[in-house]
Amino acid sequence: MTPGFVETFDSLPTGGYGGTYQGRRYRITKTQMAAGRSQKLEAEELGGADYISFNLYRLASGQALLKPCEMPEAKVVDFVLGVIVD
Template identity: 70%
Template sequence: MKATPAFIRAFDALPTGAYGGSYGGRRYRITKTVMVTGRSQKLVAEELGGNDYVSLNLYRLADGTALLKPCEMPADKVIGFILGVAAD
């Protein structure tokens, strides 16, 4: 699915690397990785002390669009997480 401008802004505001964050009153360990000179990015978030998990790939195409590919979960879950997470 095509990523919205709001999603791209929120995703780009998250730092690259591994760090903590909060979403929905829960704590997460977040890892954001950049591959292929930034054309492909991956984010994985694991709830600390819980079972929640968020995983996605974002592909930036030559025409300027970005494709969001959630990993085996609904797109709404991934979008909500990215728009609402607060990184430490």
């Protein structure tokens, strides 16, 4: 993962909200499971076809494990680092 990814991801609010990425609007949902040890983010482009989905697992070692859902890791990282939450 890119340096700063986990910190930026952690700064995103939990729940549903809007955001802008590369001039396009998204509906974003961030949820927590297993007492925060597992988190999921989904973002759907409003009026378009783009979709972002991934899980982030917090390992006992303190490391984070990123698991994109059927898309390149770079797409997920770029989105999280570039999205502006409204």
